[in-house]
Amino acid sequence: MFELDTSIKEWKRSLRKNPGYEDGDIEELESHLRDRIDALIDEGESEENAFRIASSEIGDVKQIATEFYKTTTTKPYLETDSGINLGILSNFVKISRRNLFRNKLYSSLNILGLVIGITSALFIYLFIQNELNYDTFHENGDRIYKVNRVIERETETSTTGITSAPFKKGLEEDFPEMIEMATHFGPDDGVVTIGDKNFMEPRFYMADENFFQIFSFPFLNGNPVTALEQPNTVVLSKQTAEKYFGAENPVGKTILVDGEKDFEVTGVFEFPEGTNSHFYFDLVASIQTYSNYRFYTEWGWNQVHTYAMLSEGVDLEDINPLLPSFMNKYFGENMTEMDRRVDIMLLPLKDVYFADYLTYDWQIDHGTKSNLYVFGIIALLIIIVAGVNFINLATARSVSRAKEVGVRKTLGARQLVLFFQFMAEALMMAFIAGILSFLLVYLTQPYFEQMIGTVISVDLFAPEILFFTIGILTITGLLAGLYPALFLSSFKPIKALKEKISFGTSQTFIRKGLIVFQFAISSLLIIGVIIINQQMNYISDKSLGFQPDQLIDITLNNSAARQQLPQMMEQFKTIPGVEETSVMSGSPGGFFDTYSFRVEDHEKVLTLNTLFIDDKLSEVFDLEMITGRDFDKVFSTDSASAMVINQKAVDFLGWSADEAVGKQIRNMYLDDEPRTVIGVVEDFHFRSLHSQIEPLAVSMSRDYRNIVLKISTDNLSSLLPQITEVWDQFSPLYPIDYRFVDEQFAQLYDSDTRQRKIFSAFSVIAIVVACLGLFGLATFNAEKRSKEMGVRKILGASIGDLLLTFNKEVLTIVGVSFFIAVPVTYFLAEEWLQNYAYRISNGMMSYLIAGVIVILLAILTVSYQTVKVAWTNPVDSLRDE
């Protein structure tokens, strides 16, 4: 049955196959055809006849197309000498656009790959920019240095971020010429009462009067120079001021802190937009308020961060040689007694954020510089994989474009012009991909921030980001377009028109080489993901030596609770479900002190981790005593003169467990008399599994900062409210701050977990892009070899046979790339696993799994196309031509 509309559609499609027709030409011809058909039908012709007559009257569509082509294209080719002018530029764009739309599958595969690649690169660039954007807003930033202490230890030196409060004045007084001023701040928390409302403020700093002169936080109200001069003054962040007082100017108003001290608000500051700071605070109070506290006056009480601003013209080299004598002056006696040196290390402000090696650097944000390199490299790899796709698809497709090149060269196009034409196409695709990527980044930024666990303060529309985007597009477009453009534009016209272009071995080799490269990168990333995951699972499954999910750790964070500690503990014990209670200095999975010790049989001063606890060590952690006994209230002398050490400490001190009992050990800072070892306890992990279990000295010294409750985990929903109720009873102002110890341990691996997520995500992206490319090539190959398949089928090959034939090649390629990836990955994995004291073996299994995954993915990608073509009736594939 004849369908007029279908026939017209088909006729239009045949027109579209010819280059030369522009938008509107075909519509115009269609309108002509329909007018003519109407007229013929009026004359009494059937629809079918009318269509035949009308279309034949219009004539040979190819000839018309050629005429059209002449009216639009010949001129620039013939008339210009250089080959390039504005007219030809618009022609480039036009032809590029046509090619883009004519081959929708290739174009979308190419653009999709590029979009994924560029989006990843943009995200990673944003992340890197954000990391590099710390502390850049301080006017005198290049003169500001953080004062750290380098401490000699038995085997290594460690650098500590905290100092004691007297350092500030000491430095200012001893180096009046070199240090313009110094400042210090102590991170703390506090409860602020406004009217009848209490606010828990976890970022409540104390700082001296120089703080806002050295650091350039913009002031909205008040005077930064004088704001913290007087005791009992406080400066609020903009957000905090709004939270307390709404739109009113808070300067001059009073806030009540911890229910006991009044502070007058003397200023409001803000963190400048689009920048980051390595420390964040909501309120900062005058540290002078606490001038008669021990932490303010004692050189040995390390609790603040100190910064020095050098005078103009003074370099680090000028002051560095003088610093040891400063330490000798104030710590000489101390250092002789401890038999070790402590020195000052001045760290430029711009390096503080990346100084993640600083120990005890409370409430300071640090980034890891190596992450920048790792992510930068990943971004580069993904872009390369996407670029390789582009090259491969373009050269593979060149067969179908050989005729175009032939025709155009015959019509007088020079190789240079064609070269620019193909480059224009590549650039155009890159820019379409760029615009899409930019949109994608804009829309998905919040998800990315969630994944990396940081808010990106850098503006996506900042000039340097736009510049980077355009730069990366141009480079990607140029590099990816270069090879295909050279290759395509070099076709010899006669050959291209007469024969079928077949690839020389060099082209095939390059293409295969590029795929090998892509899949080597993908394999590397997949193996990496598997190893990282295995290591993280290993860590979370590894026994710590106690049951962390049964322990709740409550921070003892206020004096009211401390004063009534025994009564509170009694109350906790009465709650059903609380099996054991204990108070201690350390926090399992969190903070532990280290002190210097004099130990029997040892001449040198030794450093040990310490835990100060009541008499419940073995009970609360469920630990076995290897020898001797645990603390016991029955022995009244235990609190002043007994010590328990762990197995690791016994090994460290060179004893056997039995020898250890009875030895004398003195904490040089806290105890006047030595303590006697009464028992050795089995090792347990009190810190991250990044490090080995360390020697631990446990005593009953009264320095309690955490309450640890051992609970039965049956009925948490009723247990937690009861615990909170008891806490509130004794600490009405401070809300309870508790956490499960297993969560606390999980937090130690936060950055590892985050790395794992980012790494996994980008690996998936890389492999997807690589598969996109393979898919495109497979489509092309399957089409090209459809006749071969037809012949094979006729000769009796089954679809399975065909698949085997076509997968063999892919298997070889992927296999080769995999074996290239393995040694590289093995080396990198070994490096990474070195970070962990407790790690998986870098075994074959991960590599085998990854190999299977990569090969399966490749086979699936290729087989889809092969099956599709293999399934078609050989009659169809062999009929034409």
Add this chain to the structure above:
Amino acid sequence: MAASTRPLILSILKRGESYGYQIIQDVKQLSGGTLEWSDGMLYPVLHKLQKDGCIESRWVKSEEGRKRKYYSITNIGLQELQTAKDQWSSIHSVLETIWGPAQKWAI
């Protein structure tokens, strides 16, 4: 394409705005059906004329919903037509002298 096509189309358009199919019909009618080229070949010529600025075009939707591209002659077109007319009449007079009685529309 015969050299006569351009002035032919311009002459038709001088009588008023028209579209491809209609122009073809006019040409056929005027030439008595003796023209040798297919309908479709008209369009490249129209485009060339437009590119040279001799005619202008606009899309119009007809009452039955069919889109048609209407062409109209411009001043440049009128000038070209005038030039062509002058050339033709001079050639015409020369040929007339040589051949005797004039032959219409046949080069």
